[in-house]
Amino acid sequence: xxxxxxxxxxxxxxxxxxxxxxxxxxxxxxxxxxxxxxxGALWGLCKGSGSTPYRTxxxxxxxxxxxxxxxxxxxxxxxxxxxxxxxxxxxAVAAGSEVPEWVEEWLSSRQDAAEQKxxxxxxxxxxxxxxxxxxxxxxxxxxxxxxxQELRLRLADGVRRGLADHTTDASWEEVAARMVDAQAxxxxxxxxxxxxxxxxxxxxxxxxxxxxxxxxxxxxELPEPLAATVRTRVGFTTDASELLAGPTVRxxxxxxxxxxxxxxxxxxxxxxxxxAKTGRPxxxxxxxxxxxxxxxxxxxxxxxxxxxxxHPGSRPLRATLGTRYGTPEQGPAEPPAGLTPAExxxxxGTAVAQDPWLESWPAVLSEVVPVLSPEGWQLTDGHSAVxxxxxxxxxQALWRLAAVSAGRPVTLFGECGHAGFAPVTVWAEGARxxxxxx
Amino acid sequence: xTAPTFTPAxxxxxxxxxxxxxxxxxxxxxxxxxxxTPALVTVASAVxxxxxxxxxxxxxxxxxxxxxxxxxxxxxxxxxxxxxxxHRPExxxxxxRRLSVLLGGRAxxxxxxxxxxxxxxxxxxxxxxxxxxxxxxxPPLLDxxxxxxxxxxxxxxxxxxxxxxxxxxxxxxxxxxxxADGTRPAPAEPDRSTETGGPDGSVDPAEQVWQEGLFAERVxxxxxxxxxxxxxxxxxxxSTWPTERAEDRVLFLDALQDGLSGADEPFLEAxxxxxxxxxxxxxxxxxxxxxxxxxxTRMAERARAAVRLDGSRLAVSPPTVCDxxxxxxxxxxxxxxxxxxxxxxxxxxxxxxxxxxxTTETGLGPEELLRLPAGDGTSDWTDDLREAWARAAVRxxxxxxxxxxxxxxxxxxxxxxxxGTPSKLLSVLPGAERAAWTAAFVRAHGxxxxxxxxxxxxxxxxxxxxxxxxxxxxxxxRSGSYPWSHSGVLGMTERALAxxxxxxxxxxxxxxAPDTAWADTFERLAGTLRFRAAMLDELGG
Numbered sequence: 013x014x015x016x017x018x019x020x021x022x023x024x025x026x027x028x029x030x031x032x033x034x035x036x037x038x039x040x041x042x043x044x045x046x047x048x049x050x051x052g053a054l055w056g057l058c059k060g061s062g063s064t065p066y067r068t069x070x071x072x073x074x075x076x077x078x079x080x081x082x083x084x085x086x087x088x089x090x091x092x093x094x095x096x097x098x099x100x101x102x103x104a105v106a107a108g109s110e111v112p113e114w115v116e117e118w119l120s121s122r123q124d125a126a127e128q129k130x131x132x133x134x135x136x137x138x139x140x141x142x143x144x145x146x147x148x149x150x151x152x153x154x155x156x157x158x159x160x161q162e163l164r165l166r167l168a169d170g171v172r173r174g175l176a177d178h179t180t181d182a183s184w185e186e187v188a189a190r191m192v193d194a195q196a197x198x199x200x201x202x203x204x205x206x207x208x209x210x211x212x213x214x215x216x217x218x219x220x221x222x223x224x225x226x227x228x229x230x231x232x233e234l235p236e237p238l239a240a241t242v243r244t245r246v247g248f249t250t251d252a253s254e255l256l257a258g259p260t261v262r263x264x265x266x267x268x269x270x271x272x273x274x275x276x277x278x279x280x281x282x283x284x285x286x287x288a289k290t291g292r293p294x295x296x297x298x299x300x301x302x303x304x305x306x307x308x309x310x311x312x313x314x315x316x317x318x319x320x321x322x323h324p325g326s327r328p329l330r331a332t333l334g335t336r337y338g339t340p341e342q343g344p345a346e347p348p349a350g351l352t353p354a355e356x357x358x359x360x361g362t363a364v365a366q367d368p369w370l371e372s373w374p375a376v377l378s379e380v381v382p383v384l385s386p387e388g389w390q391l392t393d394g395h396s397a398v399x400x401x402x403x404x405x406x407x408q409a410l411w412r413l414a415a416v417s418a419g420r421p422v423t424l425f426g427e428c429g430h431a432g433f434a435p436v437t438v439w440a441e442g443a444r445x446x447x448x449x450x
Numbered sequence: 451x452t453a454p455t456f457t458p459a460x461x462x463x464x465x466x467x468x469x470x471x472x473x474x475x476x477x478x479x480x481x482x483x484x485x486x487t488p489a490l491v492t493v494a495s496a497v498x499x500x501x502x503x504x505x506x507x508x509x510x511x512x513x514x515x516x517x518x519x520x521x522x523x524x525x526x527x528x529x530x531x532x533x534x535x536x537h538r539p540e541x542x543x544x545x546x547r548r549l550s551v552l553l554g555g556r557a558x559x560x561x562x563x564x565x566x567x568x569x570x571x572x573x574x575x576x577x578x579x580x581x582x583x584x585x586x587x588x589p590p591l592l593d594x595x596x597x598x599x600x601x602x603x604x605x606x607x608x609x610x611x612x613x614x615x616x617x618x619x620x621x622x623x624x625x626x627x628x629x630a631d632g633t634r635p636a637p638a639e640p641d642r643s644t645e646t647g648g649p650d651g652s653v654d655p656a657e658q659v660w661q662e663g664l665f666a667e668r669v670x671x672x673x674x675x676x677x678x679x680x681x682x683x684x685x686x687x688x689s690t691w692p693t694e695r696a697e698d699r700v701l702f703l704d705a706l707q708d709g710l711s712g713a714d715e716p717f718l719e720a721x722x723x724x725x726x727x728x729x730x731x732x733x734x735x736x737x738x739x740x741x742x743x744x745x746x747t748r749m750a751e752r753a754r755a756a757v758r759l760d761g762s763r764l765a766v767s768p769p770t771v772c773d774x775x776x777x778x779x780x781x782x783x784x785x786x787x788x789x790x791x792x793x794x795x796x797x798x799x800x801x802x803x804x805x806x807x808x809t810t811e812t813g814l815g816p817e818e819l820l821r822l823p824a825g826d827g828t829s830d831w832t833d834d835l836r837e838a839w840a841r842a843a844v845r846x847x848x849x850x851x852x853x854x855x856x857x858x859x860x861x862x863x864x865x866x867x868x869x870g871t872p873s874k875l876l877s878v879l880p881g882a883e884r885a886a887w888t889a890a891f892v893r894a895h896g897x898x899x900x901x902x903x904x905x906x907x908x909x910x911x912x913x914x915x916x917x918x919x920x921x922x923x924x925x926x927x928r929s930g931s932y933p934w935s936h937s938g939v940l941g942m943t944e945r946a947l948a949x950x951x952x953x954x955x956x957x958x959x960x961x962x963a964p965d966t967a968w969a970d971t972f973e974r975l976a977g978t979l980r981f982r983a984a985m986l987d988e989l990g991g
Binding site: 019023029032033036037039040042096100164167168169171172173174175176177211214215216218219220222223226352353354356357360361362364365368381383384385390392393394395396397398399408411412414415416418419420430440443446 | 468469471472473474475476477478501502503504506507508510511513514515517518519520521522523524525526527528529530531532533543544547548551554585586588589590593612615616619620980981984
């Protein structure tokens with residue numbers, strides 16, 4: 013039997029603020045009946061405005077949700093409300109109840125779907141023609157290389173005429189479109205950013221992009237880990253199933269933090285982990301359509317025993333979640349071990365020496381106090397300090413961080429880079445971890 | 451890793467030169483020669499310079515990565531002083547979640563409960579129970595109080611030492627130090643030392659607030675001081691009185707209401723001769739509420755001259771002039787109400803005379819006095835007298851007189867015969883009595899005229915009052931009136947109805963014809979009651 017989730021975790025699953033609010037209103041026992049919890053699932057009937065109550069169920073492992081309501085939000089307010097009820101009051105949802113038939117049916121249909129998907133993938137892999145696949149890959153490589161070469165010339169043209177000459181500014185969108193055509197989405201994204209880069213930082217961005225494009229034109233000569241880094245940054249992706257077929261790292265992964273960002277097309281969730289045995293940092297990414305929370309949700313502070321497959325590179329960080337052994341367990345009560353600000357900067361330095369395009373590297377800072385100095389927020393342990401990266405979290409979030417610390421040392425997880433530290437999770441003394449930007 | 455040593459100065463110069471070239475363009479400016487450490491010169495010299503532009507970008511990449519890899523931590527800034535510890539118990543988890551919903555809740559369409567309306571009640575209850583909010587919720591709490599000043603007292607008290615600590619750092623929350631959090635005299639609160647000056651004998655920060663603070667900070671300080679040490683408050687005010695501006699003097703005088711006693715009389719008496727008319731009027735008003743004050747005695751004298759018990763009636767002889775002494779005691783010569791001048795002076799005298807005087811003078815209690823007709827032989831003065839007594843009862847907070855003036859609880863079919871403003875008179879009575887009287891009024895007269903009376907009752911309403919209001923709503927629904935003609939009362943009902951009434955409201959919602967305005971109204975009301983009940987339940991108690 014797994015443990016109940018924390019309220020913060022449940023709220024973090026909500027696709028948006030209004031869902032959180034709506035769910036809060038359904039978090040009391042009043043609208044619920046025939047609730048139960050057992051066999052890795054949670055279910056209940058919620059009285060709505062209609063005559064038949066909605067049937068709501070949650071499969072806690074993945075997690076996955078179902079509800080008979082017509083809402084297009086996912087998870088819907090009923091599923092969230094049920095989770096809140098369950099998380100908030102032990103007596104409200106009885107444990108170990110017998111799984112009703114409708115929940116059973118749903119669970120087994122999910123099981124079937126998963127098996128069918130696996131079978132389809134196997135069949136697809138068996139069908140594939142390796143020779144044709146290789147030809148496709150070679151064609152793409154050639155197109156990307158041509159795009160990269162063109163980009164190098166454009167960048168060199170820019171500094172030949174001088175960055176003060178703004179006539180080229182408007183054309184970066186067009187160059188980005190050319191990079192998309194060249195099947196190099198990584199280059200396209202970086203090019204698009206040039207249009208929004210302040211002039212003082214422009215030379216750095218030009219230079220690193222030029223370096224990346226140049227590296228790809230001779231990617232075959234590079235040592236394999238660095239070549240993989242270059243390919244990834246240019247925009248080549250590796251199939252998750254292919255990765256999981258390769259070597260994986262089994263560890264007890266502690267969740268150090270998560271953050272969602274959303275634009276009009278996509279909600280992106282970043283989950284940072286650290287292996288208890290290996291000490292390795294890992295980053296999981298999950299995506300959702302707008303208005304839907306990404307399916308992958310791991311509560312900060314919990315520990316999950318699982319296999320991770322790291323994406324190849326000179327400085328592997330991003331990983332794909334493979335086999336899980338059990339469900340996330342309660343992590344250690346004390347905050348994770350960390351570094352001083354000086355050590356965290358040095359760790360980033362070491363990382364950037366291996367991957368020159370690296371903006372930041374995950375780090376836990378121990379015993380730091382957030383201080384508002386005339387130059388902005390800084391984090392200090394009294395010996396050295398690192399500035400909070402401007403714009404990495406909203407102003408209110410920094411005040412929240414200040415309130416949690418109240419002038420006393422806290423443990424802080426975040427990303428440390430040349431532009432400063434982007435805080436993600438804070439542990440105050442004797443308190444549960446709190447997401448800084450939630 | 452053995453990083454080559456370099457001096458940041460050369461690195462900076464090297465980079466600045468590359469930036470200048472990039473800005474102007476390699477067409478216009480040549481590349482600088484390779485510089486820096488020997489190791490760097492070796493690497494930089496390996497860059498192919500046939501294409502100057504490409505070479506510039508390669509040198510820039512080299513420099514950028516080198517600077518990033520060698521990035522250093524900053525020197526440590528001074529550490530701030532930590533917030534004073536808060537020893538109150540932390541809010542129960544469910545209540546903390548509720549607070550975050552209430553704080554995040556801009557009342558959006560379709561919300562069953564008007565969250566913004568419920569926040570004050572939540573704050574007052576949480577404060578009363580003596581909880582400490584989770585630190586992470588203190589900033590949004592202060593933001594809410596910044597936007598809504600009526601929340602400030604409770605929000606600031608709830609935010610506690612952490613709130614004050616944050617307010618010292620964020621100018622947006624400066625109001626915290628200007629808010630009297632209504633701390634009742636707290637005996638042996640160790641925290642007080644921070645408010646009344648450190649042990650080091652330096653300048654007393656409290657005195658400093660009085661001498662240098664903003665006006666609002668000073669009023670707050672005075673109000674707080676009056677609640678704990680009225681004598682010291684008066685002394686402080688007296689120390690700067692002659693130099694204060696007239697409009698400030700009025701508000702400072704107002705602050706003396708807290709802890710008003712005979713000790714303040716000489717000062718107020720002197721203020722009766724103030725240059726400013728408003729200051730004089732305020733001083734007179736305060737003195738009239740001080741039984742045994744010189745002003746009250748003088749007013750009693752004037753009342754004695756104006757009203758005399760004559761058998762079974764009261765003979766009225768209103769003053770014929772408003773002499774200098776009367777004017778000094780705060781009675782204006784010109785009637786501001788349009789009433790005749792003599793009636794105006796008469797009313798002012800009766801309203802300012804101590805109510806106890808009437809019983810001493812006539813040997814009759816309020817009920818008996820109110821039964822007597824009053825006149826001057828030609829016209830009837832009964833109503834004038836009642837109005838003035840009603841004002842006096844409110845001003846002097848005299849429950850016996852207020853009760854007598856309000857009369858027995860109204861009954862159906864019998865018109866009320868209340869002088870003055872009933873809601874004001876009600877506010878003088880103890881809470882339970884207030885609610886009982888209002889409940890009787892609602893039962894007798896419905897909701898049409900009940901808005902102000904209901905507003906004078908403490909929230910949440912007592913169960914009998916709540917039941918009366920629900921019954922009146924039911925009658926209104928049955929009589930075919932529209933819910934929006936009761937919108938004022940309904941809004942208040944959502945905030946104040948006793949949670950015990952929930953089943954009755956749920957029943958109304960179930961019985962109302964579906965898809966009618968009343969069904970929606972009751973549905974919404976029931977939803978709000980459930981929300982409130984859950985909210986108060988989470989706060990324990």
